[in-house]
Amino acid sequence: MAHISGHDRSQVLLLPASVDDYVDANNPVRFIDAFVAGMDLGAAGFCRTAPAGTGRPGYDPADLLKLYIYGYLNRVRSSRRLEAETQRNLELIWLMRGLHPDFKTIADFRRDNKQAFQSVFGEFVLLCRKLDLYGRELIAVDGTRLKAVNSRARNFSKERLAKFLKAADERLADYLARLDRTDAEEGPVSRARTVDLSEKIASLKRRRERYESIKAELDRLGENQISLTDPDSRGMATAPKVGVGYNAQVAVDDKYKLIVSVEVTNEGSDLGLLAQTACQAKDALGVETIEAVADRGYFKGEDLKVCEDAGIKAYVPRPQRGPAVRDGFFRKDEFSYDPSTDTYQCPGKQELHPIFRSTAKTEWRRYENPAACKACVLRTQCTNSSPHRQVGRWINEAVLDRMEARLALRPHIMKRRSEIIEHVFGTIKQGMNQGAFLMRRLENVSGEFNLTALAYNIRRAITIVGVAGLLEAV
Ligand code: SF4
Structure with missing residues (x-):
């Protein structure tokens, strides 16, 4: 018996299949298309939404936004790969209606509209609210470290530079002492050794000069560390696997583990970051009061006071620290x-x-x-x-006392926190393979992370209500 075989490639079909036939009714691209079509991109902050009166026509920002949403949803984030996909991927051929923008146009669109992606994320949060996908009672706040486009070798802290300079000085002293001894000896072997040592000394001096200039730059900037490839990225001491990166803060709603708000910083620690993220989430959910749970890394009195004043009932365990x-x-x-x-x-x-x-x-x-x-x-x-x-x-310690009393009444809330938040970070880093940024500078990576959070929410919402449910709500 023969295998199932396709038709002959050179065969002329009597009724050619339309591209629409390849995209079924439940394909997520149908939602992406309708979602972007329903947005006012000019109000969202996108550039060039109205075509210029003269010159060569440009791409509609709506088409490029659809391309990026599709890409982040399907683990294709690089502009070169997106360009390739527009030519061979039937879903994208359908979504882009056969348009093939080149990688530079695709990359420039992401760079030029980095701040507008936040509005697109906010628009989807509103859609989820319309579908009643947020419980709007409890949020979990946490941060994850994501790699920056900056290797560890190109990140220098004051301590690291001091260590390098000390080691260079010691080695230099050793080379010079060996050079003196070799100079005193005669013969071809000692001459070769002298040349070798002189080269090593020159190379070490060049490296030392480089460290000195980086140290001077650090002093000039008044910073404690400097990254040479992506100047905004920082060494993440609490995440050794990440090395140099950013700290992405998210607030996740308890009901369906959907992200409510995101904020990317280059702070190595979560201390003092609760109020900002929780207040943004409260505004996005449109509630007067809300509960927010976070781990002990967020325990900061002033921050918790801001939360209480804003109507946020925080649950943050007190860390055991101090001289006692x-x-x-x-x-x-x-x-x-x-x-x-x-x-x-x-x-x-x-x-x-x-x-x-x-x-x-x-x-x-x-x-x-x-x-x-x-x-x-x-x-x-x-x-x-x-x-x-x-x-x-x-x-204001009464604020902390009230919070401890709340925590004592709900001892399982910290376990709930892990269940809510770990799902999100696990999906983003493992399932979506988005544990590293592709762009440099804080404002660019913020735009990137808004796209990542949007893609996560779309995936999650499709799982809950399906493409048909989302299409109905658009
Ligand atoms: S009375 Fe005793 S237990 Fe109480 S504070 Fe003084 S030393 Fe500590």
Whole structure:
């Protein structure tokens, strides 16, 4: 029996198949087409939405936007690969109606419209709201480190430069000492060694000069580190696998794990980044109040106060840090505060009173009871350096107390946080293969990440309501 075979390539078909026949009703390209067609690209900030009156006609930004949304949805992000796909991929031939922009046009479009991609992402969030895909009660906020177009070898911190210079000086001293010894010897072998050492010394001096000039540039900029390929990228100490990159912050809704807001920074740490992302998410969801959960890396009093003032009930566990924790003494959370008397009760059941010594800068008040500490049998577990134990209290610490009380009532919320957020990062990095940026500079990678988040949300929404459901809502 013969295998199933296609028709002869040279055969003339009586009724040629139309390109539309190759794209079924549930193909995501049909949604991309309708979604972009329904947008006001001029209002979204795209360039050249109205064709110029003179000159060679340019591509419609709508077509190039469709191409990029398709590409990010299908793990094709490079402009050269997108150009190739427009010629051989039937879905793209359908979506682009046979247009084949060259890679430079495709790349320039992404570079020139980087800020407008945020509006496209926002437009899809509105569509998801219309479809009731957001629960709008609980969001999880977290950050992931994504590689930049900058190798570790081209990123220098002050500490790294100091280490390089010290090592170069030591090696130089060693080469010079060996050169002196070799010079004293006679014969062809010593002459060859002299030449070899002289070359090494010259090369080392050139490298040393380069490090010195980078150090001078760092001093001039007043920065702690510098990246030579992508100047905005930074060493991500908490993510050694990433090396040099950016920190992409996302807020994800609990109901269907859809992204609500994104923000890319070059901060190595998440500290102080909660309020910004959570407030953006709250605005995008159009609610008066919302709950936000984040890991202990986000615990910063001032940030949590901003959240509370904005109507965001935060859940962030208090990290165990500070000198008492380091030295193994009673931790701050083992002292209970009584707001009615404005006192702390210590593990020795003594009351610590405020001493009203605060500075305007830190807004901290200290509590103590020297007499009780003097006679206390637990003193060795409580303090060693000071004559008595002091406990500090921030002027807005009631915000943190309220948050701890909320956390105590919902002990499983941190597990829920991981379930919400890990799915998103896993899908973006593994499923969509978008764990590294292709562009340089912060504003460009922000545009890129908005496209990544948009593609993630489209994938997720298709899984939940299907292409037909999305088409109905457009
Ligand atoms: S040393 Fe002072 S603060 Fe510490 S447990 Fe004893 S009385 Fe309380």
